Amino acid sequence: MRAYLSLLLASGIAALGQRHAGTFSDPPSSERIRFRYWLPDASVDPEVVKADVKSVGSVGGGGLEFLAFFEYGGHVGSMPSGADWTKYNFGTPSFQNLFRAALKAHHENYLVMDFPIGPNQGQGVPAETTEDGLQLDLVPFTAQVPRNGVFNGKIPGWGTGDLIAFTSALVLQEDSHSFQAQDKFSVKNVTYGEYTLREASLDDHTQHVDKKSGKAALNLPSVSKGTHYRVFAFYQKKSLNKNLDFTPDVKMEDNMFRNGSYAVDHFSAAGGQAIARFWEKHILANGVKDLLISAGNYAWEDSVEVVSNITWSQSFPKRYQSRFGQSINRYLPLFVFKQNNLSLQPADPGNFHCMLENEIQTNRYLNNFHLIVADGYAEYLLSLRSWAKTFLGKELSVQPAYNLPMDMSGAIPLVDAPECESFGFKDDIDLYRRFVGPAQLSGKRVISNELGAIPMTAYQYTIPRMLFSMNRGFAAGVNQYVLHGGAYTGNYYGTTWPGHTGFAYLFSEAWSEKQPAWHNGLKDALDYAARLSHVLRQGVPKIDVVRYSKESITNITTRPAPADLVKDGWSYTYISPDNFRLRSLEVSDRQLAPTGPAWGAMSIDASESLTIDAVKRLRTFAKSGFPIILSGGSPGFYPVGQDKVEDFQHQLSALKVSANVYQVGAGNVSQHLTHLGLTPRVQGKTKGTWYTTWYEAGDIDYAFAYNDVHDSAGELILSTCSTPYFYDAWTGQRAPVLVYHQEHGKTIIPLSLSGNQTVIIACSKKLSKEIPTPRRHVVFAPPNVIGTASTSRFSILLHVGHSDSIQTACLDNGEKITIDGTAVPQQFQLQNWNLTVERWEKPKNFSDASVIATKRNTTHILSKLESWDQLPALVNASGVGHYSTTFDWPLSMVPTTMWNYLRGLLSKIRTAGSVPFPVQAGMPLLPTEVGLTGPVTLTPFK
Template identity: 75%
Template sequence: MARMQAWTIHEAVRQQILNPAGTVTGQRHAGTFDDPLSSARTRFRYWLPDASVDPKVLKANVKSVRSVGGGGLEFLAFFEYGGHVGSMPPGADWTKYNFGTPSFQKLFRAALEAHHENDLVMDFPLGPNQGQGVPADISEDGLQWDLVPFTAQVPRNGVFNGKIPGWGIGELVALTSALVLEQDSHSFQARDGFEVRNVTYDEYKLRQISLADHTRQVAMKTGRAVLKLPTAPRGAHYRVFAFYQKKTLNKNLEFKPTAAMEDNIFRNGSYAVDHLSAAGGETVARFWEKHILTNGVKDLLIMAGNYAWEDSIEVVSNITWSRSFPKRYKTRFGHSINRYLPLFAFKQNNLSLQPADPGKFHCVLESEAETNRFLNNFHIVVSDGYAEYLLSLRNWAKTLLGKELSVQPAYNLPMDMSSAIPLVDAPECESFGFQDDIDQYRRFIGPAQLSGKRVISNELGAVPMTAYQYTIPRMLFSMNRGFAAGVNQYVLHGGAYTGNYHGTTWPGHTGFGYLFSEAWSEKQPSWDNGFKDALDYAARVSHVLRQGVPKIDVVKYSKESITNITTRQVPADLVKDAYFGQGWSYTYISPDNFGLKGLEVRDRQLAPRGPAWKAMLIDHSENLTIDVVKSLRAFTKAGFPIILSGGSPGFYPVGKDAEEEFHRQLSALKTSRNVYQVEAGKVSQQLTTLGLTPRVGAKTNGTWYTTWYEVGDIAYAFAYNDVIGSTGELILSACPRPYIYDPWTGQRAPVLVYDQKHGKTTIPLSLSGNQTVIIACGAKLSKEIPTPRRYVVSAPPSLVGTASNSHSSLLFHIGHSNDIQMAYLDNGEKLTIDGTTVAQQFQLGNWNLTAERWEAPKNLADASVIARKRNTTHILRGLKSWDRLPALTNASGVGYYSTTFDWPLSNQYGRNVADGAYLHIGRITHAARVIVNGKKTPPLDVFKPRIDISSYMVAGKNTITVVVPTTMWNYLRGLLPEIRTAGSVPFPVQAGMPLLPMEVGLVGPVTLTPFKVLQIPS
């Protein structure tokens, strides 16, 4: 048996290495819309406390993920965020149970086995915490480097004689001097963690021609130098600047070892590696091959592993640096970096983590353009080093394991994220950093789609102060905004280990000490009560958005020397325009992407095999290099239209580019054929004037974001309605027969109400806030989906629904109306729609609530218990949130709401004419499932919870039960001061925050809309 198992593993490994294209061996089918692959399903960032946990509980957690429609885990060795949010709890041994230890390898193996057994896939972070490094000896060359700056004023006589400032702190890189023309002190307030503090720094304006390199004049044994500089003019002075490189020894896992712990590399936690050269990737690879990929783990990883993964770069420094930079800079720009190092001493570290530590001094030149030139040069060098790091990891993962690399690339450090995105197999953004901003996502999506990325991932759900309060509608809101931009994979933040752990009470280990959402597990009442519906929905949308090639209407040019993820002005006239309608899809690219394969013009489209953009938009606020202008001229010469909005773009100085040459090239561009200059806000008007139309247009009283995907002879239109309910029309340029794909149920059906004129298909829609719709187009779909020959081109308001039967007949669902109305078929036939005899919509009342209350076990220290459950019953006069019901204000769990109604309806509801009814349960606060007469209905669209229950109803008394889970917050908030996780008090308690109740339960109104059926023969 063991021999057979070994043969099976090795054969699977052989097949995977032969065909590594992101497909995990062992998945049981190719994936369909109804049942997508595990690799297309949402995974959970699993916060493993440390490697001492029970592998049986771990395996049970993996199996439980499959039960709710998840795709697997991102198996993250958490260690309380590397010891930075919380610390090693009493009783724990993070030396013995560190990342890469024999204990970790055993647990890692168990996790892979569980994924393989359950047909799931597992992402594997490259190190503990965010994956930024590995346990290592401090002699490793591949650890993170820093450049530490110092400065001192030179005496008035221009003679510096003595030890240079900062001597001894590290290896001297350069000693420079400059004439300071002006000096000022500045201060500002910046956030430092959870506090705001005052930051002060000195600003020096330097004369560029005075910059001088004196490194060779430093005595390397004593650090002394003798410099003779000119006498400074009145009001000015000279300064020397010294720069030293040294290892930061920053740790992505930090703890205080006890005397009893073993003395080895694991005792020191884990060090961040150099992210700006191949040396960092090589350090990671050596560690894995020595400590993890042995004892059969490599073969298991090849079978069940998915992506090698790293989080956003969360390392700090004085100046972003690698020892390779001086050589890299000189190779790129032909001169030494040394003279210009003073310009890089301010705000050139971690922009996200160090806003309160920008540097002690800020140097600028007389010319802002020249200052920017050298900063831009420096950022190119940073990008080049980072590219080398990424490629080293990517090549290692592919060559050794047949796996792909997924990284949250570049942002936080001083470089343009757009340059790094194409270098990653599955680039990942995040809802937290990108603030659910569709426009910001599209800045990320553009380079990914242009470079042919099949999967674009998103870490979703890290919302501050919402642990055990994060609702499914809020999760879906974030998902839908990502989908609207082009995201097609989600990793939820995060999954909880459900067993016992040191210093942890019930409800169990909670990552980030209750600071962020969410601890997803079966300890959430929604886990078995609606969560699967949401994850199945997400998987089906992801499945569709991975089909073929996304086609985008407009590309926006954007170049950032440093990526700055902040909310900006959206090109609103592309999305919504009062006169010209809306629906233009758009993404961004940077000039860093201009060298990508496939960026060419054919048939007046840019990147025809990819996004196939119809036009480029360049806003006046953007900056161009000379090379970019030349490329743009080549695009226009090939027939591609470029629109300059709001004025002329500016100059982006880099290398030896001269501003005079830039303006000459720009003037030539502006007078070129196919270049159009418009006022701000007039872009969509110009596009229309050019005869262009959106692939998926929209005319609506709301805001709809649209995208078009093509695969073979089938195309998909995806639309998202932003926030507020709206009505309108979706206008498809190429759709001979439309079909609706319902991601909530997995069902596919023909669209029965639409019109076709002048080669366009117009579909009327009424969308709730945050609702999405998927329309498929393709002649061959009629062979798979029963399709009536006729369809409706104009429908009155009383037509509340349509369907078709097995005979391909049209079925009209006619609701109540005060008058007789008309409908028209595609063959011109006019139909009378009489809803005057149909019973009116009515509200269901007299609810009985059984509250299954989830509470702490009698032994609070037993964190392995899901919950102690007990039931209470309540008769409700009206539907209210539990926090407004005195008996349930501090309760959490699952509500079972039941009521009855008679069918057929009595005369009090109208003239007793109805063949069926739609049930609408009102706004969903978290999740909901409907049971009619003991039978479960299909899942509800969370944002439009309406369902036809006709086939579930019986003559006589009918019972409706709505199962509604709550979050755990209302109960936990009263217990929070007694709760501990990894020895720490929950953060909301530490911070003294008000622990307010939240809205939960069924809030209604719940209505029944009767209808009669009118059959239209095919």
Template identity: 45%
Template sequence: MRYSFFLGVVLAAIPFSLSRAPNDPDTFANPASNVRPRFRYWLPDASVDGDIVSQDIADVATIGAGGIELVPFFDYGGALNPHPPINWSAYNFGTPPFVDIFKRALNAHADHGLVMDFALGPNQGQGVPAEVDNKGLQWDMMPFTAEVPRTGEFKGKLPGWGSGELVALVTALVKSNQTIPYEVPGLWGQPLTSNYEEFKLSHRTLSEQTNKVDERGNTQLSFPRPPQGSHYRVFAFYERLAGEKNLKFPSDRQATIFDNGSYAVDHFDANGAAVVSQFWKDHILTDEVPGLLASVGNYAWEDSLEIIFNVTWSRSLPTRFQKLHGYSIKPYLPLLTFRQNTIVIQADLPGSFRCILDTDDQGLSYVNDFRAALVAGYKEYLTALADWTREIGVQLSAQPAYGSVMDMLAVIPAVDAPECESLSFFDNLDMYRAFSGPARLSGKKVISNEMGAVQGSAYNYHLPSLLFSVNRAFLGGVNQMVIHGQAYSGPYPNTTWPGHTAFGYLFSELFSPKLPSWDHGLRQVMDYISRGQYVLQNGIPKADVVMYHKESATTIKTIYQGEDLRKEGWSWNYLSADNLMLQQAKVQNGILAPDGPAWKAFIVESSQNLTMDAVRALTSFARDDLPVVFSGGVPGYYPTGNDSDNTNFKSELSRLLRSRNVHTVSGGRVAHKLSALGLRPRVEVKTNGTCYTIWAEAEGMGYAVVYSDLTKSTGSITVASTETPYYMNPWNGEITPVLVYKRTKTTTTIPVNLGGNQTLFLAFSDTLRREIPVPSYSVHDIPSHVLGAHVTHNQKIALHVAHSESQSHAILSTGRNISLDNSSVPRAFQLSNWTLAAEHWEAPEDLYDSTNTVKYNTTHHLSTPISWSEIPQLANTSGVGYYTTILPWPPLQGNTDRSGPAQTLGAYLSFSRVVDTLTVSVNGHQVPPLDITNAVVDISPYLRSGQNRVEVTVPTTLWNYLRTILSELVTAGVPARSLGGVPPRSEAGLVGDVRIIPYVAVVA
């Protein structure tokens, strides 16, 4: 096996922390609580034991979390459990028992130096208990239609009369109609087939006739004879309070608002925010709660919009629409009857009929204006909510717009800490770049992520999978993880071991001390995430270029299809047309938003649709010397309202395309054009793998992050900085100087060798020299058998040279060559003859004893490590593996003599794969945490001449055991279930090769 430079950036240099001692808070080595990841904590309801909630919060402090996000789950608002075992009227959100739990949680955070996020209501925080007729609750609009008889007379009651308050009566000539079948996924993935009726309307005949309806819903209308094959129709639209609940349960009482669950509020009007704030003032912000919130409260939180509509609506929308667009929405309401609800969760309920116009855009311009009015109302709601949360000493975090009929990018700036999620974003790095673009432009310090929900992975979620999702989010610009999620660890009615399981075993993960990884490796992963977040929150993230991306309703997909930018290390974000109107969207010295992301060029692909405002903004940017590059041809037009004629658009776009600083290239040639313009990425990549980069700047410091996606990447990066480079090890908190690099007058080139899913964190700073000794020279070129390096006590560079059959050289920055003939160094070899003490974790005899776990050990002897799933005695076992073997040192050289004295040799310990996590000790000395994406560590300080005891501790998931009793498990009385059948066993334990790579230290 050939070992390339640095075995994935392993260094053994003198460690330092940024600015302060390693145990001080808010350093790279020890980030503060508000920088650390938090767990989304699934509180079953307010009947649970407050002491256990407090202990659960104390437990997260021990494994490196910054606190919890308290989510009163109520079995997904009752959706997963129509017959809960607890009287939720008595334990509803805001009741005295809930307030007691809330205070206990806040006090537990204060006791342990943590910070707390909390949902603004039960379930997903989208409403609160309220009187059913409160006008600030969610509104809905119901459409009805009827055909006008061929006589041309329509007399009598409107269709749907009595469904609510009449919004409008609209008539139109239907030029043609057809029945269209469609297929959608059902609740559990099974396809459903249904039909809808499509009407093509004559746009010139659209007419509002509301004034012709009497108070009893009767009307009398006359129409001319329609052309052959056509007919006239009436369309009636009614609005009403939707009655949609974010917490519902059976209740025979109606004595208080808590007996009736909880209602979703109007999300398109400030009145909806007022309902929430008033409820909190009346029921929760009492006694010591305000003071505790001011002390340890962090973010008030609301989840993604998962609210059921017929048509997304607010009672104030017609007025808002008129003010925003200068014309009435009412004649165009027929265009809003199909797929204008919460389109992701209502994919199987798009509407019973659809109307389009006989215009070129089929009426899309009016739909776009409707959605823009929703955006305006939603911003009003979020702004009012954010203003109130600041009054109580916290900020607002919310998952804005996606899944609904709105442009996500347009509303992101309205939230203090906008949040996305790995589940709905499918770990799509490009979508993260889109999400972070408006947030960066508007100056948001924190971009949050609901991290780690994976369908079908409950109790079967491997921590390297979590790291994959985290790393892709990091490189997309996300810098705060809220991990999905932490389970309540106490008993709950009608619930078996291993305890209350949110989402009924359908989604990962249920983190708690009941998982073997909790005390065996999870701390290292949490510290890694914390240090990554420290770097990404400590600096102002910069990106090289920005791209245009405007959608009427957000879709989750890869936007930029070219590979040219990624291959050369360019970083980018996206902005919507709406974002270009922000005050921060200004160009100075040819840079867009210089105090923020500092984009050096603006890219527009031909697949995009420009608004008139966007064309004018780009014209202004180009005039101020920002390069604007059109890729693949001329983009389309984003139609709006009565201005659907795009003649003016074509004229202004043509003028823009002829402007100075505007360039047109074929698809996939953007990077070439940027290079021709004299622009370079801040972190340029030349590797044989797929790498992504981030650059951030703080006072006196530049940060570079490089991520190798899925597969190994070997090569180099060139950074646009000449300040002293340092490695920042996010696994152990050490900061060490980079010793092998080349420097020009403007750049620094550093070799990289990253494993798949591995990140590299670098700092560039001349001020750190005062704290971290740096040699007066560097190494320019080294052969592949140099594994690492360290700084000696007299400020020299010692290279770690492994076995090589031939003589080679290292070239120093001074020009001197160093001979590296090390054919006498022992070859790498594999550790074998392992003893495995397997600690089995199983349910107690009484399955309903959900708080106790039975543990016992069995012993196994393995020549080489293999997965527990391949060992018959352990195939259905979950728990912790304690592996032990003996390493003779120094190793035999050839078949006879040992090499020289042990102290002249060093050694790396290398693991080819890590399934979950691992911790290592050598001769009883705990080895610093390993990067589990490329687990290599220098164990030289712990070796002694003779027999050396190597111990490796490896946790498993609970799945391999749990799957054997899945049919017996229930949570809150609901049987455990999994989609598509029970998944197979998963890999577990220590697997792959465990190797020792000897080296000698050659002082250069």
């Protein structure tokens, strides 16, 4: 950090972190939710941008992820009439000025700003087509050789690019296959040829091709009926794929920015260097660098959303030769099918699919290829990370390896703040744990999540839905959220009220003060999230069990979670053998990675596959005293390099008979963990499902628990006898737990949790100096004790609800306390509500997108509480509902989403000149549930 101190002093800008350290009650900006801000282009009003930044801070946000959107790079919507994406492109003087204004606004409001490394998802930067480091593609061609084996002429595809390889192979079997796949917004019929090749016949003829004419002469063996030879040609070329693509107007300046922005090579350092050169030349001048050092947070890149024929970089042949001792050329036909962008190109997997007659050998070469893809991607990430650190003093956050033909687990440790997403991971706790495991093992303090991108829910995304997704990530170990996304609130070309909406209404959400929830509930939710993030960044997460998982290509699809571990309250995460190289992965005191997750055991399902190196490492773990449990049978062989099946079987047999290695039936891992004398660090004993994690932070340990969908009650058992304290993430208050008992080195706390509720309990012998803590506590309380409080070291208050008889509570010194709830009224439901609706509607000038809304009030009498879509007078209304009853009860205020009102206007609405996607797609525009729904139950206590 010394290298940057002089810059800060010279510019007179104080580091933000020094001015706002933060506490649990009021966490710093760096621990608060940021908004992915859809900047239409750099022509927008900087005063509006600064106001949007300030507004984010006013509702408890931490700042913006300042994304130059350009209608998703021109891929969902195009440059609207009147806009000039050449003049206002990423990196232009206009962009630099706006970027500076945004940074300054963050600094002035004590916020922090993430900065995408390029426009759109950050996959590249504006460049000349001759620039080094742009994305490369490998384009394949094939042709059948006559049965006499003679090929004489120009090789297929000549002139496409630089020839990398010209090969041949004997085809033992040929088939044609068809399937249907999603192609953007429609379904496409895909047909491809499938060739089974004889491995011994694979041959490289690249040296026999005339470099000028592209002709070659081959005399291959004649073949029997039903077989034939094929030749394959592979050409390397710049893809010139764009992460910002638009058709420039003839009046626009003729310069580099006219080309939009090109994707860079993600599989070598050259791609990262191209990005660094661009930033240093076009953005980090005129005071921007100093401001970025002060108010900037993460350099960021989204999931890799670029397409190709075959994932490729110029370094691959050399990498393959160096790693496996053989040329890649012979095996290139095997790398044609489904080796590009797996998420974006399901309908473009490749024109042909080659495999060997031996499945193990096919998988071997594919696994080899995926390893060099991962090696190249690692070089790219490390080049970016090094530049961000050395040049700016900033860390790198990336959604690593999404969509790419490689194992994501190996890439996660390579960035400072790896990011997953609620959309791709489907709010699935088990899937999140596959991501979190490698991150925690590699000591990542921040594990980020892009939250809230849900198709077809623009202006329909509610705070409860946000909290549901958020809590499931927290339960897995996620501790940072970036909301998808924040809206620019000013006017923009071709845009009507309610304003610019990213993705043309395809995804949620356009967060801004044009949402009724912005000043009516959102701050409570963001403060809650910040406090949870604050706690989950304290100390080191300690996990009970690690599960082995190896995939050649990461498949982010929902699969069954280990039901026995979940049911019995064990925390667990996953790691891959790609993580076995991390220095923290050692055994001490029968724990794996003792300074990190400190796993107590590893389980390996029979459905998994092991490399020989992995088996050897597992034997080392077991020899050091670490328990390994093989569940449901023997795992399979993962072929790579020169590994042989025979050697694998020998190593696996040796592993099975090793001390500390156990074999159990499927679903019996939890039972055997108990047999080994292990217990969860935090265990929920309940008929529901509680997900738990334990965090150790010096003098304070933290227990986190999340109750799944349904209400449930039970006991939370903590492996400590320190004094427990509730940390209330909703209020920021800390208070001693007053009902619990301790035995056998454990603390048992009775809890009743609502669905989707979390709880944080801190355990410490020193917190009593900060938090008034009574000398005594209750070890048993009857069910009608519904709450507790304390005002000093000498008092305990019990909130007593109704009971039909007198009950007894017991203190830790054995003293019994009489609890009389017979005179307390029973709980009852509130009815006959008065509802005043503050309707949010379009302005008189529908083209003025800067207006929040025109507001008017209507009143309604409700005999029972129902969603507004069930009330004829409100089915098309949006806004804020003010609820009250004749009972002496605080006023209830409930914001709605804007959807029910907007759906009636959607055909007239425009965003950046585009018709909202739901209208384009002809989808039904149905109302959503909003408002206060009943019944509301009042529970008296004394």
